[in-house]
Amino acid sequence: MSATSSSGTMLPDALITALREAQEQVNGLVLGKPQQVRLAFVALLAGGHLLIEDLPGLGKTTLAHALAATLGLGFSRVQFTSDLLPADILGVSVFAAQTRQFEFHPGPIFTHVLLADEINRAPPRTQSALLEAMAEHQVTVDGQTRALPDPFLVIATQNPVDLSGTYPLPDSQLDRFLLRLSLGYPDDAAERALLAGRDRRELIATIAPVLDARRILALRQDVQAVTASDALLDYLQALIARSRKHPGVRVGLSPRAGLALLRAARAHALLLGRRHVLPEDVQALFPAVTEHRLVADADVAPTTLAKQILHAVAVD
Numbered sequence: 001m002s003a004t005s006s007s008g009t010m011l012p013d014a015l016i017t018a019l020r021e022a023q024e025q026v027n028g029l030v031l032g033k034p035q036q037v038r039l040a041f042v043a044l045l046a047g048g049h050l051l052i053e054d055l056p057g058l059g060k061t062t063l064a065h066a067l068a069a070t071l072g073l074g075f076s077r078v079q080f081t082s083d084l085l086p087a088d089i090l091g092v093s094v095f096a097a098q099t100r101q102f103e104f105h106p107g108p109i110f111t112h113v114l115l116a117d118e119i120n121r122a123p124p125r126t127q128s129a130l131l132e133a134m135a136e137h138q139v140t141v142d143g144q145t146r147a148l149p150d151p152f153l154v155i156a157t158q159n160p161v162d163l164s165g166t167y168p169l170p171d172s173q174l175d176r177f178l179l180r181l182s183l184g185y186p187d188d189a190a191e192r193a194l195l196a197g198r199d200r201r202e203l204i205a206t207i208a209p210v211l212d213a214r215r216i217l218a219l220r221q222d223v224q225a226v227t228a229s230d231a232l233l234d235y236l237q238a239l240i241a242r243s244r245k246h247p248g249v250r251v252g253l254s255p256r257a258g259l260a261l262l263r264a265a266r267a268h269a270l271l272l273g274r275r276h277v278l279p280e281d282v283q284a285l286f287p288a289v290t291e292h293r294l295v296a297d298a299d300v301a302p303t304t305l306a307k308q309i310l311h312a313v314a315v316d
Helices: 013-029 034-045 060-071 086-090 124-136 188-196 200-206 213-224 230-243 255-271 279-290 302-312
Strands: 050-053 075-079 091-096 101-106 113-117 138-141 144-147 153-158 179-181 249-251
Touching (some): 013 034, 034 255, 060 153, 086 091, 091 138, 230 279
Parallel strands (some): 050 153, 075 113, 113 153
16 A cells, blocks of 8 residues: 655555665575664664674674665765774865866765765864764864765774773764664574575675665655554653663753654654554664663663663653
8 A cells, every 4th residue: 555655645555665675685695683674774764874893794784784785875984993083084175276266076975875984083173074064964164064965874893892992982973873883793594594695795785776775765754644642652752761860870861862763753653654653662772762862871882771761761
């Protein structure tokens, strides 16, 4: 059945089918991680950004490459290091002798999907170069503001174990990421398929795009039309209020975090073929949306707090 878009027209069945096929294609490349793949699509459709925190070799880069190739989007990868400068990401103006004018040379951020690999290995000044881009989808260089391609998605990675020589992301930077997730080790069946199959990079090079930028923007508009009832908003607001007074929480969720949770829940509902948000959508996304935003006491893990907050708030 066709869905109604925010413009009042019917969203074609072909577009919904293409969205389903896109998820299936990425799942065929990133084996055994359907929930993480769904979360990546939630970030994309909700207009947010994704932080993947995990050990090396578990498929973080593969997920980013597979997502960009499946969606038919431009892709750039930046390896964050201690000597990386903001200009290495944003671009720089260079004086051209022929025209006797400064010409702007855009950096790798001028793409649809930017993989910020090991983002916490760059110093704060370089990390902060992404703030304007992630929040406003634009960059300002030499006093001139330039729009980024639309859609624009940052997928950042970091290793939670090897912290030597790293710069922890400040709260303001973490808050720019709609979701944080980890991939974890594959199960036995997925790992056997990886060992017996072709190299993932070779497979990604052979796949055909299932979507494109225009259709992704249409899907994003449709996400905004997914309805959230007053009862659902009451439940979401109760979770936010609980986070601000729950034992072990020093800083609870902000109104912006609440809006992020609602946007993500709408995208999650659309991915499951619904035109309305259920409490189950909020519950499925609550840890990924909130764990990196909660500031916990030293002896409490944010992961534990997110679960406790969910259990403490009943669904009326």
